[in-house]
Amino acid sequence: MTFNLLKRWHGRVGVLAAFFVLLLAVTGLCLNHVSDWGFDRKALHSPALLSLYGMAEVNDVVSYPLADSYISEINDQMFYQLDEITACDGALMGALTVRFTNTSQIVVACERQLLLFSPAFQLIEKVGPGLGLPVAVKRVGLVDGELIIDTTSGLFFADLNALSWTAVAAGDVPSTVDWSEVGVAPEHIRLALAESVDREDITYERLLLDIHSGRILGGWGVYLVDAMAVLFMLLAISGVLMWMRGKKV
Amino acid sequence: MLAIKKFIILLFLLVPLSALGKGVYMTPNEFLVEVFPPSQALMTSLWLNNEIRASAKQILNHAYPGLRIRYWHSSVEGHQRTAWIMNEVGKTRPITIGISIVGGHIERVRILEFRESRGAEVRMAFFTRQFIGLTLHQNGRQLSDNIDGITGATLSVSAVKKAARFALYLHQLVATDKAQTDEQQLIQP
Numbered sequence: 001m002t003f004n005l006l007k008r009w010h011g012r013v014g015v016l017a018a019f020f021v022l023l024l025a026v027t028g029l030c031l032n033h034v035s036d037w038g039f040d041r042k043a044l045h046s047p048a049l050l051s052l053y054g055m056a057e058v059n060d061v062v063s064y065p066l067a068d069s070y071i072s073e074i075n076d077q078m079f080y081q082l083d084e085i086t087a088c089d090g091a092l093m094g095a096l097t098v099r100f101t102n103t104s105q106i107v108v109a110c111e112r113q114l115l116l117f118s119p120a121f122q123l124i125e126k127v128g129p130g131l132g133l134p135v136a137v138k139r140v141g142l143v144d145g146e147l148i149i150d151t152t153s154g155l156f157f158a159d160l161n162a163l164s165w166t167a168v169a170a171g172d173v174p175s176t177v178d179w180s181e182v183g184v185a186p187e188h189i190r191l192a193l194a195e196s197v198d199r200e201d202i203t204y205e206r207l208l209l210d211i212h213s214g215r216i217l218g219g220w221g222v223y224l225v226d227a228m229a230v231l232f233m234l235l236a237i238s239g240v241l242m243w244m245r246g247k248k249v
Numbered sequence: 250m251l252a253i254k255k256f257i258i259l260l261f262l263l264v265p266l267s268a269l270g271k272g273v274y275m276t277p278n279e280f281l282v283e284v285f286p287p288s289q290a291l292m293t294s295l296w297l298n299n300e301i302r303a304s305a306k307q308i309l310n311h312a313y314p315g316l317r318i319r320y321w322h323s324s325v326e327g328h329q330r331t332a333w334i335m336n337e338v339g340k341t342r343p344i345t346i347g348i349s350i351v352g353g354h355i356e357r358v359r360i361l362e363f364r365e366s367r368g369a370e371v372r373m374a375f376f377t378r379q380f381i382g383l384t385l386h387q388n389g390r391q392l393s394d395n396i397d398g399i400t401g402a403t404l405s406v407s408a409v410k411k412a413a414r415f416a417l418y419l420h421q422l423v424a425t426d427k428a429q430t431d432e433q434q435l436i437q438p
Contacts, residue, residue: 086314124316130277130334130345130361131319163292163319 010238020228027212039204063185064095070185071095089113094140094180109140141179270369275361280347284332289323328352329424333416339405348416355380368405385417
């Protein structure tokens with residue numbers, strides 16, 4: 001009775017695991033000869049495969065105008081014109097210049113972080129929730145030269161030097177706010193940014209590794225491969241048990 | 250058969266354990282509450298001049314990303330107590346580290362947020378308590394004692410050590426008024 005049950009389950013699990021055995025065997029074989037067969041040098045060009053890695057297209061460039069220039073985001077990378085700037089936590093939500101008596105500072109807003117730059121575009125500081133920033137930032141603007149941020153927690157006047165966040169009461173919402181609005185960067189900038197991102201070398205070796213480990217499907221892909229590994233172990237154990245039983249008969 | 254089913258379920262339940270370790274262990278505010286008595290912490294901005302930036306590069310092995318760093322401080326029995334919250338990359342993602350220093354000696358190290366999938370053991374007390382009492386050697390800006398590493402967490406250990414060295418260096422600067430600081434703001438943790 002137990003033997004028949006074991007045999008039945010071994011068959012079912014075996015069918016389920018067969019596809020993965022083949023997939024892992026083929027990718028494993030290729031990985032074993034990755035240098036011999038040139039997979040570590042050959043870059044992926046297929047748009048379908050590159051899209052699995054979030055490789056960007058021109059239309060994915062999000063830009064906010066800043067005077068005569070643009071702050072852009074593509075594929076989680078941030079750019080001032082064509083120069084990459086420091087990474088920011090969350091999607092780009094705006095960019096503007098706050099002027100003081102003697103100087104000015106550039107504020108680049110992302111969902112969970114504000115980047116503060118000098119006029120020469122040197123990073124002064126990253127201001128996140130740890131320094132009191134209310135999140136998530138939806139947009140930034142100016143009211144009479146004062147920085148105002150619109151968040152999921154409400155509107156706040158912000159002083160990034162003193163790190164003070166003054167909530168705006170519902171009845172005191174300014175009637176005119178100069179919000180930073182999404183713009184469209186010139187075509188040459190968008191093309192250059194999309195190309196610069198695409199130049200990241202994703203090789204066939206990377207693709208093979210990610211298929212082999214399941215990462216091609218994201219975090220859950222790894223667990224799927226883990227689960228398959230468990231099934232393989234069960235198959236090995238049940239196979240040996242059945243073989244031993246067969247020998248006795 | 251029931252035993253096999255239970256075994257399979259157990260294995261599937263254990264699989265997601267590898268994702269443990271990531272997370273927020275302490276908010277900055279909770280860290281400051283732990284360091285300072287109520288209403289005694291002042292927040293100040295330290296501007297990083299060329300000399301400090303060069304030293305930062307030497308200590309961190311990369312340029313510090315910014316021209317200004319915030320710190321919290323108070324005076325305790327003639328010594329200055331400072332608290333620093335730093336982000337230092339372990340392998341690919343930043344680890345948020347809180348460090349408090351009194352009189353040039355590390356008082357506590359806390360991992361506030363860990364974002365990578367490996368190396369989260371650095372948050373544990375058996376590792377962080379090794380830093381208590383350490384100071385900087387005058388030459389080379391190294392820690393005054395060895396820190397035992399953790400197998401499999403080499404880069405995270407290195408990140409915490411670098412942050413500790415940098416915090417000690419900055420503490421020396423602000424304690425001896427060798428650095429330009431901005432307005433002070435009373436913070437009530």
